Amino acid sequence: xxxxxxxxxxxxxxxxxxxxxxxxxxxxxxxxxxxxxxxxxxxxxxxxxxxxxxxxxxxxxxxxxxxxxxxxxxxxxxxxxxxxxxxxxxxxxxxxxxxxxxxxxxxxxxxxxxxxxxxxxxxxxxxxxxxxxxxxxxxxxxxxxxxxxxxxxxxxxxxxxxxxxxxxxxxxxxxxxxxxxxxxxxxxxxxxxxxxxxxxxxxxxxxxxxxxx
Numbered sequence: 001x002x003x004x005x006x007x008x009x010x011x012x013x014x015x016x017x018x019x020x021x022x023x024x025x026x027x028x029x030x031x032x033x034x035x036x037x038x039x040x041x042x043x044x045x046x047x048x049x050x051x052x053x054x055x056x057x058x059x060x061x062x063x064x065x066x067x068x069x070x071x072x073x074x075x076x077x078x079x080x081x082x083x084x085x086x087x088x089x090x091x092x093x094x095x096x097x098x099x100x101x102x103x104x105x106x107x108x109x110x111x112x113x114x115x116x117x118x119x120x121x122x123x124x125x126x127x128x129x130x131x132x133x134x135x136x137x138x139x140x141x142x143x144x145x146x147x148x149x150x151x152x153x154x155x156x157x158x159x160x161x162x163x164x165x166x167x168x169x170x171x172x173x174x175x176x177x178x179x180x181x182x183x184x185x186x187x188x189x190x191x192x193x194x195x196x197x198x199x200x201x202x203x204x205x206x207x208x209x210x211x212x213x
Contacts, residue, residue: 015039015164015173028192031063031090033097037167043177044114045160045185046132048139051111052094052148053170054103061098062165065090066189066196067134078138079145086196087138091146111152111172112139113163118186131189132156160185 024032024040028047032040040062042049047066053059067078067087078084099105115136136155143150152172154161160177177185 014171018166018168021166021168026062026064028064028066028189029090029196031061031094031097033059033061033094033101034167035059035101039167040165041163043160043162043185045116045118045189046114046135047189048112048114048135048155049163050091050094050139050143051113051163051165051170051172052098052108053110054098054107055109055170056107057102057104058167059098059101059103060165060167060170061094063090063094065135066131066192067138077141078134079141084138084141087135087142091142108148109151109170110143110148111165112143112150113154113161113172113174115139115155116157116160118158118160 018039022038024034024038026032026040026042026049034040035058040051040060042062042064044064047064049062049064052061065087067084079088095105095108098108115132117130117132133156139155140150140153154174162175162177164173165171166173
């Protein structure tokens with residue numbers, strides 16, 4: 001899905017109407033939950049953000065995560081792989097915090113964004129290039145397995161996204177970012193990906209190996 005200039009102007013106008021609302025910005029590895037009028041924003045490339053909300057009890061939450069692993073399993077569900085373990089952890093943190101604040105699991109609905117393929121295999125010597133696809137597969141699998149309806153999704157593609165999740169009506173405004181910004185975003189996410197793997201390897205003496213073929 002691409003946003004043309006007319007649509008982009010409409011998004012900017014809507015956000016200007018909400019300029020009085022407090023903004024919360026999250027980065028990779030973070031999440032935020034709120035039960036009052038805020039806008040949660042983040043910048044996504046290969047990472048995925050899930051915007052969860054309980055429309056009955058008026059609680060929202062957003063995370064920003066990336067499945068950090070040296071290799072990925074192509075021929076099995078991502079959720080049962082070593083990489084999927086870290087995605088499940090990110091989702092459980094968000095869901096548990098929403099439940100703690102009073103949300104009901106039965107009411108939860110989701111909107112998902114990100115998972116862009118910004119870096120082709122010809123330009124890297126590791127498996128970071130496929131992380132956007134793996135993140136996309138994971139979040140669809142996780143939500144389906146957990147019984148959380150995926151109301152809206154803007155996943156994949158070849159560009160980054162800035163998203164703004166609004167408490168008042170549970171809407172998510174999306175702005176695709178310029179190609180010139182993508183390079184900086186790739187570098188930042190790749191650094192986060194490698195650091196996450198290093199931390200995992202410090203905790204696990206003999207990690208499982210999942211192969212991407």
